[in-house]
């Protein structure tokens with residue numbers, strides 16, 4: 675089960691429809707401001723997204739996600755947010771970090787991804803402490819300084835306004851807390867960037883074509899080209915108001931994680 679906190683409905687209706695969510699003083703209904711084609715893309719690939727991740731990274735994405743979660747320094751009892759949660763990998767890892775008295779919100783604008791995440795909660799090793807929320811990363815439906823830690827995995831590259839997404843993450847993060855933002859690394863090294871593009875052309879797209887999704891995965895190459903380098907991500911984080919920002923290259927430089935403290 676997941677909750678849609680984004681439709682323009684009044685708070686009393688939401689209290690009726692979603693009693694489990696309504697008690698949050700953080701709740702504020704918003705409308706999704708996004709690129710519809712990206713939303714459609716993530717809805718389309720939802721049924722095969724997890725299989726493809728495992729196949730294409732040879733399972734390595736699980737290690738990178740563990741690293742991203744450990745950089746948040748989330749601990750037992752914390753209230754944490756996984757922005758652009760997709761099918762929920764980072765949310766499940768966070769669930770185990772914050773344990774039964776903690777709380778995890780997994781937020782995404784793709785209904786289909788949230789349905790997959792929600793159904794995985796029954797078969798994945800995690801606590802019963804996760805809520806799936808349909809919402810926009812560019813207008814998070816939470817109060818200021820609401821979360822003890824935030825993750826975002828492969829989301830920042832996909833949002834239409836990266837600065838706004840960073841501003842929103844900062845806004846809902848408590849002072850002193852950490853956001854950990856995992857994504858492809860847009861490398862300045864010619865060898866690394868050529869290798870990434872070679873992988874996409876020769877492995878990712880052909881494998882995705884088996885699932886009838888080659889066009890969807892071609893988008894990956896341009897999204898990495900248009901993404902920010904580690905240094906640019908650090909600069910953006912500091913510009914929007916984070917007090918510290920450090921970008922770590924992982925996975926042999928193919929991936930990167932921006933760790934920024936409020």
Ligand SMILES: C[S@@+](CC[C@H](N)C(=O)[O-])C[C@H]1O[C@@H](n2cnc3c(N)ncnc32)[C@H](O)[C@@H]1O
Pocket residue numbers: 707708712713716717757758759760761762763764781782783784787809810811812826827828829832833834
């Ligand atoms: C590549 S997936 C990553 C999913 C997951 N975090 C992971 O690491 O496996 C990117 C996700 O970002 C979501 N997304 C993109 N833009 C968004 C936005 N503006 N608001 C909420 N979710 C968004 C997509 O629906 C998609 O599920």
